Amino acid sequence: MKALFYAAGTSPASAFAIGPLASALRAAGHEILVASFEELSAAVTSVGLPSIPVALGHTTESIKAATGTRPAIEYPVRPELEMPYLGHWFGRQGSYVFDDLVEISKLWGADVLIGGSQAHGVEAAAKYLGIPFVRQSWDLFDIHGYEDYLHEELAEQLARISATELPGPALQIDICPPGLNSKAGTFMRWTPHNKQRPIEPWMLRAPDIGRVCLTLGSFRFAFPGAMDRVTSIVERLLDVGVEVVVAIGDDQGKQLRERFPQVRAGWIPLEVILPTCELIIHPAGGLTAVNAINTATPQLILNPFEAFVPTLRRLTDYGCARTLYREEGTPEAIAQVVKEMLGDSSYATKARELAGQAATAPTAVDMVALIEDLVARKVN
Amino acid sequence: MTIPESDLDPYTDSSITDPYPLYRSLREAAPVVYLTSHQVHCAARYEEVYSALHRHGTFVSGEGVGLTDTLNRAQKGSSFTSDPPDHAYVRGLVARHLKPRAMADITGYVTSWADRLVKELVAKQSFDAVQDFAVAFPLGVVPDLLGWPEDEGKERLLHWASAGFNAFGPMNDRTRSGLPLLGEMHEFLHRMSQPGNLRAGSWGAELVADAREGKIEDKLLPGLLGDFLAPSMDTSVSALSSMLWLLGTHKEQWQRLRENPSLIPSAFNEIIRIESPLRGFTRYVAEDTELGGAPLPKGSRVLLLFGSANRDERFWDDPETFTIDRPGVAQHVGFGHGIHACVGQALSRLEGQSLLESLIRHVDRIEVGEPTWRLHNTIRGIERLDVTLHG
Numbered sequence: 012m013k014a015l016f017y018a019a020g021t022s023p024a025s026a027f028a029i030g031p032l033a034s035a036l037r038a039a040g041h042e043i044l045v046a047s048f049e050e051l052s053a054a055v056t057s058v059g060l061p062s063i064p065v066a067l068g069h070t071t072e073s074i075k076a077a078t079g080t081r082p083a084i085e086y087p088v089r090p091e092l093e094m095p096y097l098g099h100w101f102g103r104q105g106s107y108v109f110d111d112l113v114e115i116s117k118l119w120g121a122d123v124l125i126g127g128s129q130a131h132g133v134e135a136a137a138k139y140l141g142i143p144f145v146r147q148s149w150d151l152f153d154i155h156g157y158e159d160y161l162h163e164e165l166a167e168q169l170a171r172i173s174a175t176e177l178p179g180p181a182l183q184i185d186i187c188p189p190g191l192n193s194k195a196g197t198f199m200r201w202t203p204h205n206k207q208r209p210i211e212p213w214m215l216r217a218p219d220i221g222r223v224c225l226t227l228g229s230f231r232f233a234f235p236g237a238m239d240r241v242t243s244i245v246e247r248l249l250d251v252g253v254e255v256v257v258a259i260g261d262d263q264g265k266q267l268r269e270r271f272p273q274v275r276a277g278w279i280p281l282e283v284i285l286p287t288c289e290l291i292i293h294p295a296g297g298l299t300a301v302n303a304i305n306t307a308t309p310q311l312i313l314n315p316f317e318a319f320v321p322t323l324r325r326l327t328d329y330g331c332a333r334t335l336y337r338e339e340g341t342p343e344a345i346a347q348v349v350k351e352m353l354g355d356s357s358y359a360t361k362a363r364e365l366a367g368q369a370a371t372a373p374t375a376v377d378m379v380a381l382i383e384d385l386v387a388r389k390v391n
Numbered sequence: 392m393t394i395p396e397s398d399l400d401p402y403t404d405s406s407i408t409d410p411y412p413l414y415r416s417l418r419e420a421a422p423v424v425y426l427t428s429h430q431v432h433c434a435a436r437y438e439e440v441y442s443a444l445h446r447h448g449t450f451v452s453g454e455g456v457g458l459t460d461t462l463n464r465a466q467k468g469s470s471f472t473s474d475p476p477d478h479a480y481v482r483g484l485v486a487r488h489l490k491p492r493a494m495a496d497i498t499g500y501v502t503s504w505a506d507r508l509v510k511e512l513v514a515k516q517s518f519d520a521v522q523d524f525a526v527a528f529p530l531g532v533v534p535d536l537l538g539w540p541e542d543e544g545k546e547r548l549l550h551w552a553s554a555g556f557n558a559f560g561p562m563n564d565r566t567r568s569g570l571p572l573l574g575e576m577h578e579f580l581h582r583m584s585q586p587g588n589l590r591a592g593s594w595g596a597e598l599v600a601d602a603r604e605g606k607i608e609d610k611l612l613p614g615l616l617g618d619f620l621a622p623s624m625d626t627s628v629s630a631l632s633s634m635l636w637l638l639g640t641h642k643e644q645w646q647r648l649r650e651n652p653s654l655i656p657s658a659f660n661e662i663i664r665i666e667s668p669l670r671g672f673t674r675y676v677a678e679d680t681e682l683g684g685a686p687l688p689k690g691s692r693v694l695l696l697f698g699s700a701n702r703d704e705r706f707w708d709d710p711e712t713f714t715i716d717r718p719g720v721a722q723h724v725g726f727g728h729g730i731h732a733c734v735g736q737a738l739s740r741l742e743g744q745s746l747l748e749s750l751i752r753h754v755d756r757i758e759v760g761e762p763t764w765r766l767h768n769t770i771r772g773i774e775r776l777d778v779t780l781h782g
Contacts, residue, residue: 217490219480219484219486220479221486221490250730251729251730252731289492347721350732351721352491353490354733354737355737355740356491356492356494356737356740356741357741358491359492359495360495
């Protein structure tokens with residue numbers, strides 16, 4: 012069987028998210044390829060997966076410019092702009108990769124197409140090819156409401172499959188811990204496939220004083236002022252009296268270490284560092300949240316998007332996380348909530364409970380037979 | 392700005408049994424007041440207390456956090472009387488078992504302890520909030536976690552802790568009467584610092600083993616064991632007895648809590664805010680500075696009144712009212728704040744919140760009598776309170 016994955020977006024997390032399933036298929040003797048915009052190739056190969064760049068000559072940023080009847084895509088600075096942003100951006104990516112996905116599938120002989128949560132265009136390509144499409148969520152979020160904008164961007168591709176809306180998947184695999192949302196379906200435990208680095212003993216040793224991890228995930232690319240924000244948060248965290256670890260790019264890590272010699276900063280795989288952390292602060296990174304859940308780590312989530320609120324409320328209602336929404340997340344407020352969470356073990360207790368719940372889901376290994384079955388039955 | 396002098400004395404019997412009018416007067420006087428009775432500066436407002444706690448490089452703890460230099464010298468070297476960079480190391484030795492993940496390991500033990508105690512007291516119906524409820528819990532849990540030897544009585548522990556906290560205040564009769572007890576505690580902690588005296592596998596035994604292996608300086612060991620024990624006693628006893636008193640005298644708040652147990656964390660914080668167990672600590676001024684616009688010379692000392700800051704009308708709306716869902720209540724300074732914030736507060740919350748959960752499970756109505764208040768320099772707490780739990 013040949014499985015062609017499509018990693019959408021610009022965050023390395025979209026490559027890390029499909030890692031377990033791609034690796035499991037390969038370990039079971041199947042062939043895999045991962046298509047993405049070229050900018051994501053390094054992330055794909057960093058987790059040992061074969062990368063095939065598509066939409067050559069374009070980037071996920073360059074396609075945001077207005078062309079013809081298509082509007083420019085602006086970062087959603089206000090909640091009402093979130094759905095247009097999601098629909099236009101992921102739809103436009105789909106419109107740029109559709110032809111390449113079809114062509115590679117024919118050339119290579121793909122039997123199944125697989126994409127993440129907002130990987131769009133790929134489902135239309137599978138329909139066009141008459142092969143199954145599998146969607147494996149790439150995070151906790153189950154977001155709807157952006158379909159009109161999506162269909163607007165993918166109008167040409169929809170016409171090619173004689174449809175007015177994008178088809179659903181033949182199989183939906185969810186990496187959210189079973190029971191955390193109200194959905195019934197096929198759950199898969201996401202197992203670590205983050206980009207690696209040499210592990211140092213300090214990463215495995217929880218300091219007596221306590222350790223807090225801060226990451227901005229791929230949001231560090233999105234904001235010009237991201238480093239200033241990290242710096243101001245770190246300054247406040249140091250006043251809480253715990254060790255601060257910043258999981259960030261190596262270059263930015265070096266800048267931080269020069270300014271704060273007592274801070275550990277750089278690229279650090281979350282599955283390695285989180286078991287030694289009392290909590291993680293992150294900007295609603297969907298896969299970061301999954302890393303935190305799996306390692307029983309309480310979370311302080313700096314939520315930039317209204318669309319994430321319902322899912323994050325499930326985590327806060329569960330008792331293993333707190334959130335600060337948009338402008339609430341000042342460095343002062345972050346430090347105050349960190350202090351509160353360090354002084355209340357209930358978050359850690361609930362995080363441990365949720366990790367146990369997450370561990371009940373089967374791993375990617377168990378998904379292989381389901382996909383083999385779809386291919387055998389040619390479900391499209 | 393000149394600093395006004397005041398002859399108000401926070402350590403008289405009357406200002407201990409009812410400290411709040413005095414606190415209000417101090418807050419109204421100025422951001423910083425000079426107490427002629429003890430020759431010390433005093434900050435009673437929230438903003439100045441919070442600021443001093445966070446400016447730990449200027450308002451240092453290494454010269455002691457009590458009122459008198461003599462006793463401050465005797466209390467050096469512990470986690471809360473050290474400054475960076477040593478502070479992180481010493482605090483870490485105590486903090487290692489008190490971090491949230493570590494607390495999650497003992498949650499089941501503490502919650503079942505709480506449930507058993509509450510069920511026993513419901514069966515007993517009438518009891519003393521202090522001796523039968525508030526004392527039983529910290530005395531039953533903390534020494535056990537530390538590895539207290541089974542054949543060693545625990546009753547002295549409360550007296551030692553009380554003497555230790557009195558000594559943060561002035562050298563008055565309360566402090567003086569406790570000095571022999573401090574000697575007794577010192578001797579005990581030295582004995583416990585010898586290998587084999589604390590239960591194998593306990594937190595304390597681990598510290599002793601670390602010292603044997605050279606990971607901890609021997610001289611630090613008695614102080615570290617004391618850091619686990621003393622601060623967890625009187626403060627917890629105060630908070631837990633105030634809990635029953637406040638919920639017994641605010642029946643509508645108790646009903647709201649029963650109807651909405653998700654308010655438990657907020658309710659516990661409100662208990663700590665409105666009846667802060669620790670009246671305050673001092674800080675030594677390490678360099679010429681200002682606090683709230685008041686110039687403070689290097690070498691002076693400032694008393695930070697946590698119990699007053701937590702009722703500062705400049706910071707809190709309607710601060711004299713007990714409201715279990717008070718917005719922003721977690722900002723109280725009842726556990727201190729900044730790098731010296733109470734290292735055991737996660738354990739304290741686990742105790743308090745577990746007991747509140749058990750009370751909600753087993754009790755319909757809390758009936759309380761009139762409390763008598765302790766005469767203590769540093770701890771604000773109830774001496775005796777008759778309680779009846781109606782299950």
